[in-house]
Amino acid sequence: MRRLFLASVLATAPLVAQAPSDFTGPSPWPEIRRERITRLLPQAMREANVDAWVTFLRENANDPLALHVGGENAGSPAAVVFVRNGDRVRSVMISGFGEAIALRELGLHDSVVVYDRNSSTALMDAVASRLRASGARRIAINSGGSENVTDGLSHTQRIALERALGSEWTARLVPSEELVELWLQVKLPAEVAIMQRAAALTAQLEAEAYATVVPGVTKDSDVARFLKRRMRELGVEDGWSPAQNPSVNSGPDRGHSHASDRVIQHGDFIQTDFGIKVWDVWVTDIQRFAYVLRPGESAVPAEDLRRWEHARAGSRAAFAAMRPGVTGAQVDSAQRVVMNRAGSASVPWGTGHSVGYWAHDAGPNLNRRETRALREGMTFAFDGFYAWALPGGSTTWGEGTKTLSPEEMVVITATGAEWLVPPQDSLILIRPRR
Incomplete structure (x- = not known):
């Protein structure tokens, strides 16, 4: 029975034209990442009892999970907000204008919106507005917990987010550790x-x-x-x-x-x-x-x-x-x-x-x-x-x-x-x- 599993895995996996040891062709990651968000993330959010999840992205000192949420090429500070709605998750990337065209062409998120970079609080204000509109009771952020990869939010970013949310909504923030583990494992x-x-x-x-x-x-x-x-x-x-x-x-x-x-x-x-x-x-x-x-x-x-x-x-x-x-x-x-x-x-x-x-x-x-x-x-x-x-x-x-x-x-x-x-x-x- 165990041998049958890998046979079925190979049968359902995308056909690979290269030799088994050749990993130089086009990466299958974009399609796999999209499937992971569509198929696995809603279940992980439901099991972790999380209604929304936000990940902040930035150049040079990016969040360890950037690759998994489509923010690995961040230039201007950006954020991805995932909101669970039953068995589906909707996502929005809030980015600077310089990355918006490429992000839309990537087609990973339901929408890509551009914030006004002339305001130092525009990104956090946009995230806070989305979270309030979602009505989320529990909002996961990449801060706290024992997993290094789920602790990517900087102290400065957290202070700015809490300031934009206010005390009532800050109380709804929870570490993303359980959610991310359930999703990635x-x-x-x-x-x-x-x-x-x-x-x-x-x-x-x-x-x-x-x-x-x-x-x-x-x-x-x-x-x-x-x-x-x-x-x-x-x-x-x-x-x-x-x-x-x-x-x-x-x-x-x-x-x-x-x-x-x-x-x-x-x-x-x-x-x-x-x-x-x-x-x-x-x-x-x-x-x-x-x-x-x-x-x-x-x-x-x-x-x-x-x-x-x-x-x-x-x-x-x-x-x-x-x-x-x-x-x-x-x-x-x-x-x-x-x-x-x-x-x-x-x-x-x-x-x-x-x-x-x-x-x-x-x-x-x-x-x-x-x-x-x-x-x-x-x-x-x-x-x-x-x-x-x-x-x-x-x-x-x-x-x-x-x-x-x-x-x-x-x-x-x-x-x-x-x-x-x-x-x-x-x-x-x-x-x-x-």
Whole structure:
């Protein structure tokens, strides 16, 4: 049943003329964004008990959600006001004159109106007028909450909005965190198909990078540079901060960090944590592990193989636990039971996180504190863990520890989880060079 889901996703997704690894053609985002606003936003606003939502846009220091509401090219300060009317949402973009023609041609919003830039309060006055006319009881703004992407409203903007609204209407303002999470955490089938292609390319590039390793010569940073070059050749971008993507590490644990100049040696495990961004929208987050055979070895030594198998078993336990209605804490617990039973040292990470528009996306995490439930259409990156102390090290993470943490990507279906790309079952073996 699970395999049928991705088959149906691909069948309903827009046909892609390029090769699966080619993301250089026209972006499907404009149509997908329009469908997300039409299909998913009304339900999210209803579930969050929100009647209106306003997002302010500006040049150079834009709101993190600008791309999702059609304001990524803001020049003059602007705002988008969404108003829920039953099962439909109507939207208006209030912009400066310089952007109005392009915004109308974009066709994303029901209307685009121009405010008078000769007045310093014109934009806020126009927003306040629209909100009052809507009769909204609860108005979401991107301020407050724990999600960084839903806290884009500046202090200055908030003061100006409250001044324009007055005390009675200011009392109706609520953080947009719940609304935005409900809206962004579920991906459309066409998006899942794109993420599947991007995940396949990510895993392919990691395998290519490992094929370049010469033990005793190649440095972790060389592997990282190879991946950077391949990204440029393919026209894809970094899945997160370029300085730390990819994170390649053949030595003791370093956490989220840049690749060092450590020379890869026989007997090393190599960890590559890597993600790409395609069409400037969707990102991946996958880890692949390799083992460097010593001269005379034809297979991974028994103890090292046991460590790998425990990490893989934790990953499979998390995968088996994922289905609609299960909380992130329950998934994390399933993985930790396996990890603890295997005698792993503790790690500071949760089992996984939402992934999609950012490597750490809006939506539930898979950790021991997460009470939110998984839903069909959510996408996750998650690990299985096995950690131990290296000779002379400590079992306290980061103090001479080594952790195996194969990281995979899945989509949640009606019956469980579905891999976006085949998971890593075996270590990639790097053989001695003569």
